Amino acid sequence: MTPAVAVSNLSKHYGDIVAVDGISFTIGPGTICALLGANGAGKTTTIAMLLGLVVPSGGDIVIFGDDILADRYRVLPRMNFSSPYVDLPQSLSVRENLTIYARLYSVRDIDGRLAALAEELGLGPVMDRKFRSLSAGQKTRATLAKALLNEPELILLDEPTASLDPDNADRVRSSLMAYQRRTGATVLLTSHNMTEVERICDHVIIMRTGHIVDAGTPAQLLDRYGHEDMEQVFLDIARNSKQTAGRERGS
Amino acid sequence: MVAAFSWKRVYAIVLRYLYLLRGSWPRIIDQAYWPTVQMIMWGLVTKFFATHSSWVAQGAGVLIAAVLLWDVLFRAQLGVSVVFMEELYARNLGHLFSSPIRPYEFVSALLCISLLRSIIGVGTAALLAIPLYRYSIFDMGLSLVAFFSVLMVFGWAIGLIICAALLRYGLGVESLAWASIFAIAPVSGIYYPVATLPEVVQPLAWAIPSSHVFEGMRAVLIEHRFDWGLFSTSVVLAVLYVALGCWVFMRTFHSAREKGLLLQVGE
Numbered sequence: 001m002t003p004a005v006a007v008s009n010l011s012k013h014y015g016d017i018v019a020v021d022g023i024s025f026t027i028g029p030g031t032i033c034a035l036l037g038a039n040g041a042g043k044t045t046t047i048a049m050l051l052g053l054v055v056p057s058g059g060d061i062v063i064f065g066d067d068i069l070a071d072r073y074r075v076l077p078r079m080n081f082s083s084p085y086v087d088l089p090q091s092l093s094v095r096e097n098l099t100i101y102a103r104l105y106s107v108r109d110i111d112g113r114l115a116a117l118a119e120e121l122g123l124g125p126v127m128d129r130k131f132r133s134l135s136a137g138q139k140t141r142a143t144l145a146k147a148l149l150n151e152p153e154l155i156l157l158d159e160p161t162a163s164l165d166p167d168n169a170d171r172v173r174s175s176l177m178a179y180q181r182r183t184g185a186t187v188l189l190t191s192h193n194m195t196e197v198e199r200i201c202d203h204v205i206i207m208r209t210g211h212i213v214d215a216g217t218p219a220q221l222l223d224r225y226g227h228e229d230m231e232q233v234f235l236d237i238a239r240n241s242k243q244t245a246g247r248e249r250g251s
Numbered sequence: 252m253v254a255a256f257s258w259k260r261v262y263a264i265v266l267r268y269l270y271l272l273r274g275s276w277p278r279i280i281d282q283a284y285w286p287t288v289q290m291i292m293w294g295l296v297t298k299f300f301a302t303h304s305s306w307v308a309q310g311a312g313v314l315i316a317a318v319l320l321w322d323v324l325f326r327a328q329l330g331v332s333v334v335f336m337e338e339l340y341a342r343n344l345g346h347l348f349s350s351p352i353r354p355y356e357f358v359s360a361l362l363c364i365s366l367l368r369s370i371i372g373v374g375t376a377a378l379l380a381i382p383l384y385r386y387s388i389f390d391m392g393l394s395l396v397a398f399f400s401v402l403m404v405f406g407w408a409i410g411l412i413i414c415a416a417l418l419r420y421g422l423g424v425e426s427l428a429w430a431s432i433f434a435i436a437p438v439s440g441i442y443y444p445v446a447t448l449p450e451v452v453q454p455l456a457w458a459i460p461s462s463h464v465f466e467g468m469r470a471v472l473i474e475h476r477f478d479w480g481l482f483s484t485s486v487v488l489a490v491l492y493v494a495l496g497c498w499v500f501m502r503t504f505h506s507a508r509e510k511g512l513l514l515q516v517g518e
Contacts, residue, residue, distance in 0.1 A: 103266065
């Protein structure tokens with residue numbers, strides 16, 4: 001089966017700084033995959049390269065069989081993305097913001113799609129409110145609505161539940177999982193919430209200083225490191241670089 | 252396959268600006284405020300000089316026409332660079348450029364918005380000049396269309412170069428967006444002939460399209476003739492400058508992708 005995402009020997013250097021150093025991985029269609037790592041591990045840069053927002057220094061990215069560097073505009077309509085580091089215009093209402101992006105993604109029946117998303121994500125009461133007036137949870141749900149507008153086959157989510165209270169975080173996760181079950185979409189997300197990763201992810205890739213240091217299903221990683229939860233696995237890898245060095249796959 | 256150029260995507264960005272205008276009356280007033288203040292001030296100067304200067308008396312409304320046309324250039328540039336700054340303030344570039352919109356579609360949208368802003372801003376001031384000073388710039392007819400078009404295109408060129416600087420250096424160069432156009436005002440010969448400039452500066456003046464437009468405007472208003480030589484040179488120069496502006500923007504956009512600036516750009 002053709003992987004949804006195939007990355008080989010991908011690297012990004014900013015002068016002397018190595019953000020991503022020759023990583024390779026594949027993500028199967030319909031998989032929810034987590035890209036984990038401490039701050040500065042290279043997760044956001046990797047996602048930005050998958051979107052074509054950042055040009056790699058080397059390596060290849062193939063999404064749905066198309067080379068993202070050569071055929072970016074063939075693939076982008078099949079993808080979408082959200083990140084806490086990128087906002088929607090604050091002076092526009094949620095409806096206006098979503099309408100603009102629906103047009104950019106050539107969504108048919110914009111009103112119908114917006115109504116469905118408002119229902120799915122509980123955005124109905126705030127659709128006509130300015131983005132700046134929303135709470136953090138509402139903003140995250142509105143941004144997730146933007147990420148689901150075009151019914152993407154690949155969703156890239158950078159810390160989708162960052163700074164959310166447990167209730168809002170749960171709503172975002174539930175919406176995401178419901179969408180994934182309904183459409184069979186592939187999801188790549190970064191997260192610092194290990195409970196979330198255990199709960200929703202089929203596959204985990206762990207990065208440190210631009211390298212992939214380990215990968216597998218949550219169950220495989222728990223077993224490999226002899227811990228009961230992913231939090232401990234994460235800490236083990238982050239704090240015991242010598243121990244984990246032996247386990248590094250380097251690709 | 253996604254179309255290589257889509258007016259629908261261009262319209263989506265224009266719509267974003269229309270939503271912004273619709274939701275903010277200060278923004279609407281702001282479009283016409285400065286052109287109107289300038290027009291009123293130069294209208295009063297014209298009234299005074301009409302009885303004290305044979306040159307101004309000869310060409311009725313030459314100063315009002317000059318200030319309105321200058322504002323076309325200013326609005327055209329601002330229309331591009333300020334709208335781009337809105338995207339930087341909103342930290343929205345990552346979402347925009349991970350969508351199927353192409354950079355040149357985005358540039359096309361900026362140019363459309365700039366045209367809209369200039370028509371609203373300068374159009375309001377031009378209409379107000381009719382009852383206030385009994386002067387209608389529209390009496391210039393097709394000459395006005397010609398001058399307007401060249402100044403719009405030149406303003407776009409400067410606006411695109413400023414956008415490139417904003418993309419490269421962030422909002423730290425914001426003041427450039429507002430002030431840079433004034434650097435070419437003295438050599439554009441807005442209110443005086445290019446011959447008034449020191450001789451060493453005159454070649455610089457003739458190298459930009461705006462000086463040709465203002466000389467052409469004076470030829471129409473004072474000598475009652477349309478100077479085709481000045482006009483054709485201004486068109487060639489404007490096209491060259493806008494091609495340069497597009498190239499600089501596209502080159503900087505590519506460089507921003509290499510440097511990872513689309514996700515970082517801001518203050």
